Amino acid sequence: MNLRKFLIPILSLFFIAFSCKDDDDGDILVAEIRDSQEVSDENDEEILTYLDTHFFNYEDFDFADASNPANDEFIIVLDTISAINGTQDKTPISNYFNQADGVYPRLEVKVVDIGDDVDYNLYTLKIREGDGDSINPLDLAAVLYEGMILDGTVFDSQVSIGVGQPFSLTAVGTAGGVVSGFREGIIEFKTSTGYTENGDGSLVYNGHGIGTVIMPSGLGYFASPASTVIAQYNPLIFNLRVISRSNTDYDLDGVPSHIEHPDGDITGEEDNIDGDLLVNFIDNDDDGDGVLTRDEVQQKEYEDDGTNQFMTKAEAKAYFTANAAADEIFISIEAELDGTYTLHTLVVPSTMVNGVSVPNYLNSDITIELE
Ligand SMILES: [Ca+2]
Ligand SMILES: [Ca+2]
Ligand SMILES: [Ca+2]
Ligand SMILES: [Ca+2]
Structure with a gap:
């Protein structure tokens, strides 16, 4: 599976607008696209509530020695804090806001501007930043990920680097591109330093960036979800393992x-x-x-x-x-x-x-x- 089928289909915005007919008199009803700022504010509330009420499996990660090879096999699992499932003593993700420099896990928020005059808050839970190379938004990037909505329902995942990778981070919303929140999350991490091969042909990447990015729908699919799992205006969560980057040279001038x-x-x-x-x-x-x-x-x-x-x-x-x-x-x-x-x-x-x-x-x- 890959994100290509989860592109923002711009044309479908227009399609939706003209696809609802009133059965009574044949008039065409226009399904109104909601205001971006209003949705962004609403999504931000939902995300903050999520961060207060959820935790991740921090006990499975060695924060004292982030480069410990055991951490290379760490898979993020997010869950609800509740008395019912016996997790009421867990630390909510929101506790990792305002950590001192260099202290992990850390929760960061950055404001993303996609040119529509709305300031979108993008939340990044950094478990390990990564020991490899920095990533530029114009790069190609290979990433392992799991995408879900706030109730935990998964709509897409990729557990090995294969077909459709690496992604072009530039081509937001066009063929081969990714949603802008995915790109803006990826560039907060660094790549792996390499990999080791298990005997069975599978690979374990070393020192890669590990974390979770949570975005408002304006940085995801907004009114045009690309999966039946996702409702209109749903915030999205991606658990990320950032593996590698490579150069692009769109104007073929030799300068990446x-x-x-x-x-x-x-x-x-x-x-x-x-x-x-x-x-x-x-x-x-x-x-x-x-x-x-x-x-x-x-x-x-x-x-x-x-x-x-x-x-x-x-x-x-x-x-x-x-x-x-x-x-x-x-x-x-x-x-x-x-x-x-x-x-x-x-x-x-x-x-x-x-x-x-x-x-x-x-x-x-x-x-x-x-x-
Ligand atoms: Ca120029
Ligand atoms: Ca010149
Ligand atoms: Ca010159
Ligand atoms: Ca160039």
Whole structure:
């Protein structure tokens, strides 16, 4: 299963609006889409109540040593605090608000703006942030997850990285994309550091981010649920294990998208250097100087250290660390079919402008074309 079928079908909003007929006189009744702010406020109340009345299986996780390999097999289980099922002495999730820096578990709330003038509260329960790489909203991400509504009914889950992964985190609400709350939750975590193979062919990921994200319907499916389990305006919960990330390069200029937008947003002047209609990560000439970005940088690849082929990712990474030029940045390490690895880098020449080093592909005064 994957999230592709849980996209926000924008067109269906219009379909719903015209699909209800009045049997009496044949007039078309328009099923009104509710006000986003009103629903957001209502959802926030529901979520806060949930956080006060639910706990997770914190006794199964070693918080004293988060990197303990035993934690790599931890699966989050959420349940209701109640006398009936004998869990009235459990600690509610809401207790983990306002933890001191670095103390886990921790419950965080961030305000997400999706451009409709509503401030959506997204709640993230971090059990372990993750020991691997940070994730940028423009990345692809591979994630294990379980999606449910507040009463605990599961509408989707993925327990192994397979078909449909990794997700494009950028393509919100379009083919291959995810709901915006899913993306905004994922980027709060870091990836695994690797994996170990069990004898039976299954994998255990190591050091991955583990947690739960709870979102109002405005960051989920709002009025157009993509599953019969989900009602209109239902908040959503995703239990997450964040496994890996990979680069995108939507404008094929050789510069990975996450480097073109290190802060992940596309709202600042720095996100559209030449001020045209295209933000940097979809603009093949970022500074508008007539020289394509791919000609102002130089893509390089290494298959060996000068003598021996790279037989592990670690070898290729170590070679980069020891040998990269000052203006050379790491792009990726690619596994080849013959079991070796290829290191991809990018040379990004820069020029000092008012005491600041600016890449030439972002500086229209410099038009040097590289080989
Ligand atoms: Ca690019
Ligand atoms: Ca531009
Ligand atoms: Ca240029
Ligand atoms: Ca330039």
